Amino acid sequence: MAQTVNHKEIVTKLLNSKAVDFTAIGKMVAELGPALAVAEEPWEGFCGTMRYFIHIYRVTPGTVFETPAEGIAVQG
């Protein structure tokens, strides 16, 4: 559960902290390449677990049942 956060306080703390060469660190990060920008990748698909919104039952690819009777007939 999210806590209420004092945003200004967190910023103040950072601004008052020890100086760091952020530019140099930025260059290091850049060397790691664009692979770091993973937020838009579907991690859920990483292990093949990504699911589509909806799918229709198929016995063979390209076959879609129009009525329950058709499905029962195909299954035999």
Next chain:
Amino acid sequence: MAYGVAAAPAREREGEARAGLEFRLGRVLERARLVVEKLGAEGHGEGPERIRPEKAIAETSLLMLAAWASRPGEENRRRIDALAGDLIPWARGKRALAGLCFEPALALEFATGHICLKRIGRPDAAFDEALKRALGSQTAGSRERPPHRVMEQEWLRAGWGAREPETEKAALRQSVLGRTMDLLGGSLDDGYAFTHALMYASDFGMRRMRLPRPKHVAMLEAADLLARCLDEENYDLGGELLLAWPLAGAEWSPEAAFAFRVLMRAEDEAGVLPAPGLKPELRRELAGADPGREALAAGYHTAYVMGLVCAAAMRRGGIPDGVHGRARRGAAGLMMRWITGQGPGPLWLREMEGLSEADRDALAGMVFSVALRRKVRERNFGGMLALLAEAHGLGLTDRPAASQAAEMLDRVRVFGSAVQ
């Protein structure tokens, strides 16, 4: 929030504003009839990009319900009635029934159209019986879903008349509505989880809801994510985020009022609220009198988002007549110096030009949020720090993007120590 003084009396301005919203909603409803006509049978496309007919029917049904709930005028009531008539054969047709039969775990998805129709006074006992059988099956609960999808299931179940309050409450607590969104590194999917959870929790504005954390906290996050969407010209998620204000019963902030202006302008310039990445030729076709299936499939969802926003705003009494708010003088100008780039830039920049200096200053926090996100994307940590320092001096850092950026820089510092 202070509002500026306008020339016409408040009631007259409200009337004009409502007429404008009704007009926009009506235009979306007309387009929705084309979506049903052309995508209802077979959808469009192949592979992962395919728009299944069930998706088009379900989303059109949601639009219809939201429009119905907006207390529309006579013309839009007629459009809603006509749309309902168009939807019935698909929402309750063979494919939907076959879905109930063979995939009971997806029964409520297949029944979305039916449930929405039932809620606007168009029931069907035979489909109800088929749905009841499906939901009573052993495998009806076999599908695993993330919390916002569970909320969707419970919203549909409640709409059908079989509400399960405890399951609803548990899903709400577990959903992104009860968590902090990652505004700098999160995916857009998280944003959609937020917007969808809000739609279901509020019943599209028809129900007062209690969020699992303070409302103003969630609204600040929505504002920062909305700023990102405006800058990226993602009016699909941006529009859904804009829904947060009317659905949560929150007073329109200057940033939300401004975002609404940008969306309206985007819709007016393109003829339809443009989907992100929509090819110009398809956009033009979609805005035309007789768009084809490809154009409709690619663009209807974002067009519908505008309809949802207008409907929600109408239900809550409209939108502010301007962008006004208290702000430090000159703050926007200072923040705008951080917004660099070639060419005309995104639409929000052009819309800012039309505002008074005072109104621009009311949006200084939004400009800061945009600039911050751009620095994050560039991995320009030195720039982030300098921007944070300036914004802090202007009193603009009381927002989650700022504190998340500060935390990120703190982690970057640790990273720097670790790798050296």
